[in-house]
Amino acid sequence: MSVELAAYDPKNLHLPEEDWLRSGHLACPGCGAALGMRLALKALGPKTIVVIPACCWAVINGPYPFHALGVPVLQVAFETAAVSAAGIRAALHMQGRDDVAVLAWAGDGGTFDIGFQSLSGAVERNEDIIYVCYDNEAYMNTGIQRSSATPLGAWTTTTPEPNTKPEPKKNMVEILAEHRIPYAATASIAFPEDFVRKLQKARSITGTKFIHLWISCPAGHKSEERLSVHIARLAVETGVFPLYEVEHGTRYTINHEPKFVDVSEYLALQGRFRHLTAEQLDFIRQSIQWEWQRLRAKAAMGEQLPPPPAPPRSGMVV
Amino acid sequence: MATELRLDDLAYVPFSERPTTAIKTGTWKYVEPVYQNALPPCSATCPAGNDISYALLLLAKGQALDAARWWRRKNPIPATLGRVCPHPCEQPCNRELLGGAIAVHMVERFLGDLEGEVLPRPAAATGKNVAVVGAGPAGLAAAYNLRLAGHEVHVYDDKDAPGGYLRTGIPEYRLPRNVLDREVGMIASLGVVFHQRLRIGRDIALNDLRDQHDAVVLALGFHKSRALRIPGEDHPNVYNGVKLLERLLAGERPPLPHRMAVVGGGNTAMDVARSLLRIGVEPVVVYRRTRAEMPAIASEVEDAMAEGIPFEFLAAPVRVLVEGGRITGLECQRMALGEPDASGRRRPVPVPGSEFVIPCAGVVTALGEEVDLDGLPEQAAKADPRQAAPIPGVFLAGDMVDGAGTVTAAVGSGIRVAAVVHGYLTGEPLPAEAPRVQELWARDVALDRKVEFAKLNTAYFQPVPRPHIAHLSPGERRSNFAEVVQGWGPEQAILEARRCLACGTCNECFTCFYFCPDVAIHRVDGGFVVDREHCKGCGICVQECPRHALILREVTR
């Protein structure tokens, strides 16, 4: 008996096999930032220039004369990721190299806090760059200090017990959506196909693209190294970190409907939440619900609105 | 180094071009991932130890012949077993919670039926010579595996053709004769010599066999039926189920009463009842416990019920009622279920004053069987844990050893005894006990690590429903012995193989590869290897592996 078959593919993940991240980089074991970069470059490929401000990746890339990526890297000052990328884009444009993608790759500190001004400026000017914020929810490179991306109730060295962080996390995608950014999205290292698709989509769009990538940090979250992907998945499946994208600030697409696993399952795996009070836990639960209501309401509103009028290009185009 | 370097060798800025691969971050780790196949619940449960997940993996890839050959690596009769095995492997299947257990028996049947280069080749001749007594499933499995090990094998059997109970006790609607004949023929084609119509103890003496062969395997099976021990049992219309079945299967059509009570809850009872139905008799099954306690294969019970056979549960026969030389009914007593007995099933307890009569003109007893040692010394049937008899060079297999009563268990027993005998023939000291049959499949499987559902990473699996298995309609089954369960074509079999979670077996799903933050898992032909120079031992690959085919172990330096 002969058996005619379609090719068997047992793959759970359909991603490019080729890598532009090299072994031997200096990330901690189980680092979500390293995994994120690996996936990002799988998506973007060799015609990419990466801009890295002060953040864990400034170290991960290796000490001189070593280099962990198969693409060019420019390390830049902490607060300048977006605008440095814009400068590179301007140069490439003048050189006729619009085929090269410029990827700004910054942590939550460099994005939410110290780099926010230059990011806001770049987005307002609609610079043709891809900006990925890999968010581990604190200043991890300096040893776990709170940032405005740190969630409420989290322990850090600057929010020690019992003064854990009293404020909820800043919502970066929503802030940028209000800039009318052509494309903003959230992503997770536990959903690599979604992340890769979003980067590839981002590459196809002219203008500023922002991707907020949630990553695990075993050292800073006080979690087991092996659980880095698992916890990232739980962040999504509990509803803590919704996966969605926003086009032109109005068109929302929710990419993954969470199972809404109880958030305690996510929190319990991270030592930074060990001392959560009942009130804080209650707030977190309520916030998940409220944020999802809000997200769905925005998605519904976006469906009713036509896309905003596209601003005409004006003046001298070089 | 610093002394050799000059200022001019450095560029004007620190421009980094050397790949970090030169940095051996693997020294950071204290644990590391290791690819190691773990034992899936199917194989763990299979009495024959079939390496199911690996064969299904080959089939999923479209390598159907390789899969069939793999299945026949130890098991000589998959086409048969795919039809008659109660497939205990499907009970613990981890797919059960994700759409329904894999229909392993259907895939086994498909692979067993495959024609082509499906037989393994025997090893080089050893010059040793073994007698196997009994050509039932245990004897066939022993003969097959001893032959594959390179020994000369002679099978002695008292029936007209090899197969034992497969031929005499399993109706054709479950196991068509051509299927059995083909598999027996395949065994013979390897060079196994069958000597039929020779009964040990009568036509040949055990000691003669011991003289003529380097070892003897006794695999006589259970053929002697237990008696009802009730008044009226000696009436000619009270039949021994095993014997009646053998006659019916041989094509005899004795004149039988129109309505017959079949006493028993095992497979023989089901086979008898369903066979009677097919020759125009109205059977009624009488069983002293309930359906839940029936030892028969559940699907056989289902089929019997689907065919309209009535069941009288919680009924124990007390006498056969005979009037004027004719049986008029079977008087029974109602039973109630009491405390569990030694078998773990609840013991039937008579309900006083509950006698009632099941009208019938004949009775068939199917109460279970035992070994028929007629002409053999009692001690020849006493197996020790290594399946050896107290008589040097004599080994045992099948029901004689464990009374397990299923074809698959008999095959497993034959595989095991072959390993013991092979060791004996090659001069190795006998083991303390016969090896677990799973080990004998000789793939690198960590038998001490069984993959329970909790060990799977279910984030990677979506529920996929178990496919349909076509049966002849009950109407189509009456009055003929056509095979009831319809087989699968390659498309269905392959789709089902692809539904297999491959518990504990790497199926190259790439999950470990893509989730390694250190790019330390490399693709190689047929799988993956860990780059120990760069793996930092985070364990994400182990945690994320959907099928528990990776473990973490401490680094030894």
Added chain:
Amino acid sequence: MKAVIKGNSAVAHGVRLAKAQVIAAYPITPQTSIIEDLAAFVAKGELAATFVKVESEHSALAACIGAASAGARVFTATSAQGLALMHELIHWAAGARLPIVLADVNRAMAPGWSIWTDQNDTLSQRDTGWMQVYCASSQEVLDSVVQAYKVSEKVLLPTMIVLDAFFLSHTHEVVDIPDQGVVDRFLPPLELPLKLDVERPGAFGNLVFPDRYMEFRYKIELAQREALEVWKDVAEEWSQLTGRSYGLVEGYRLEDADTVLLTAGTPASTARVAVDELRREGVPCGVLRLRVFRPFPAPELARLLAGRRRVVVLDRNCSYGHHGIFHQEAKSALYALPERRRPELLGVIAGLGGRDITVGDLVAILRKAAREELPEVSWWNVLQPQEELEAAVASK
């Protein structure tokens, strides 16, 4: 082509002629009209450049660093607070060895708010590795911008072109604007030895351990030393093309001067008039203008000032707690001279926050110096504490 233009326009023309490809800037008085002119050039198609209209000076220089790293010729301009905001990246640009040209319109630092000129903003950037050129005319501004690209791209260090607020930035003068062809012959397109290049994927700026950091800093120092010669060569080449020559320093009537006024920027022009006046009175004095301040032309200063009786350093800046900055720098240069050849060095701090330095002021200063009445360090034309006034009266 001759035109009457402001100093700021001279900057913009220089940038246009140098064909800068990426401009990133943020407006600040008194720099603003530079970038307005550049925006107009780009809008009219007279300059093929991408103008990144950033949201801060910090981002302006960051964009320039990004663009220059990718191999583009870049330009930015700022002033005072803007330059201070850039400070982190001023270091960065030099450390990265990027040939960025920045025009700074010298403006006093707040508080209180002052939009008027002094040199403390640029001199605060003295130790960053940048080259600094202090201009005294609009023509020099234009010529220096073009020259700066040539020198920067040769030695791979950034250059700050400095012009005084209003006295130069907003004063109209006749400027000869060279033809594009002339500049093109002078300044070839930029080809960096190393840049962001997907064909050669390296990393700029990775962590450098103590075993190597110093070598790369040493290379900055070597480049600065080399630049002293390169500035001379480039000036010579420019002079052959345009007839206008510039030295590292510029002397005026130094021939027999026993008193020399040393200064930078527009006060040097004023000083020429003062010197002419004093010469008519028979006072043998001259002017030495410091043009290229980094790299520091210490040998030139020593050579030109050796054997003079005295040197008066006019600082429009102050390193609080220790004199004017040019004063200190001149002192360090003259220390190399044998003691008998070493002139007396007098420091005058004047004109901070845009206070006028008139011909009369400079005549008075030089006259006092010639009479040996000028203290070693003094603040000119500033209200004095009561006891100092009393001391001054008493001494008379």
